[in-house]
Amino acid sequence: MNTHVTQGQAIAATARLVEPPSKLDEQDPLCHPARDEIELAAVLHALSDPMRLRIVAGLAREDKRTCGSFDLPVTKSTCTHHFRVLREAGLIRQRLEGTTRLNSLRREDLDVRFPGLLESVLQAAERR
Numbered sequence: 001m002n003t004h005v006t007q008g009q010a011i012a013a014t015a016r017l018v019e020p021p022s023k024l025d026e027q028d029p030l031c032h033p034a035r036d037e038i039e040l041a042a043v044l045h046a047l048s049d050p051m052r053l054r055i056v057a058g059l060a061r062e063d064k065r066t067c068g069s070f071d072l073p074v075t076k077s078t079c080t081h082h083f084r085v086l087r088e089a090g091l092i093r094q095r096l097e098g099t100t101r102l103n104s105l106r107r108e109d110l111d112v113r114f115p116g117l118l119e120s121v122l123q124a125a126e127r128r
Helices: 007-018 023-027 040-047 050-061 076-089 107-113 117-127
Strands: 092-097 100-105
Touching (some): 040 050, 050 076, 050 092, 076 092, 107 117
Antiparallel strands (some): 092 100
8 A cells, every 4th residue: 555645645635625615615505495496396395294394483483593492302313304304495594603503484585486385384384
């Protein structure tokens, strides 16, 4: 096994380590679909789960909440999964603040894309 590293290889490896993140990573390190990429099937699937619907209803009442601020009767990994499904479906936006993720409902994007859908779902959930 050859463990010899040339000076050029060492410089290239160091440059990769100290290279600043790309502009895209700085702006949005988490995957969020653009407004026109939000699909109805993904939104309806995300809202079909009672825990995810509870999260969305909580964000409709109070925006910019941390994941831990929701009292959900599930494990932390399951909670993480639910937030990921909501984010990837385009229902929520997550913003990193240190090690915390702040969650916001993408109400305006959803209302433009699917007028009246979110309000109807939230009203139906409230009546339950």
